[in-house]
Amino acid sequence: MRIERLGETFVARVHDLDLSQPLDNETYAALDKAWFENRVLAFSDQTLTEPQLMAISSHFGPLEKHVLENFHHNAYPEILMISTVVEDDKPIGLADAGSYWHSDVSYKAEPSRASTLYGVEVPEAGGDTLFCDTAAAYDALSDEMKTRLEGLKAAHNYDQRELQASTKGIRGELTTAQKDQTPEVLHPVVRTQPETGRRSIFVNPGFTVRIDGLAEDASTALLGELFAHCLEDRFCYRYQWQKGDLLAWDNAVTMHRATVLDLAPGTRRTMWRTIISGDAPI
Ligand code: SIN
Secondary structure (H helix, E strand, C coil): CEEEECCCCCCEEEECCCCCCCCCHHHHHHHHHHHHHHCEEEECCCCCCHHHHHHHHHCCCCEECCCCHHHECCCCCCEEEEECCEECCEECCECCCCCCCECCCCCCCCCCCEEEEEEEECCCCCCCEEEEEHHHHHHCCCHHHHHHHCCCEEEECCCCHHHHHHCCCCCCCCCHHHHHHCCCEEEECEEECCCCCCEEECCCCCCEEEECCCCHHHHHHHHHHHHHHHCCHHHEEEECCCCCCEEEEECCCEEEEECHHHCCCCCCCEEEEEEECCCCCC
């Protein structure tokens, strides 16, 4: 197994590893080290069945089902279908799982620890996934800003209007039951990755609606400043997919964004996605 760093500060490709085969403890330990060091890992040329994807995902922790049960895989509900493909007039998956910067499931009290995304069918060009290294972005803040953020909390919400508009209604309105599962939650604006102790900026344009305790203008201005800082090119990486790629990322120290809305109509792209449960951020 060989690890190749792809981005300036994060993202690495793992070479010479077949994830359809059982891995020994030594390999898992090397993978964990690479994951903590790089925050996003890419495994190429994989041929995985659904149970194999779930098995490798489970290494990162227990799997949880996405709140949008209408897009669960028919036979394996722990897999969320993300797809632009329509069969018999019915989308086979969620066409756009996030063309806005976000950290997965930050809208819950216990956001996802990790996520995986497997390229089942990918276009020849486009459909890239963008990543942001929110730990490197935190490190680069001024001491004054770090002090200002200390102790602040932000509200996260899965049902904000702007998000509905930016996804062109693809996700659809949440049902009452889905809204009940996703009440607004507060998280620290700066969180600590539990295993590495790395601190990161934990607000995202997709789900963070305000800084708690600040007047609306001040909250909007501070969030705008933090988003602009995080999304500077030096903290971002564009991942270009090949069929059979599997990505696994740490949601405590990254944000990501899909670009599927830029694809020409009719372009086929299907991904399998798993969500690994996490703990309340500290
Ligand atoms: C996501 O936001 O998790 C999906 C990313 C993608 O489809 O590129």
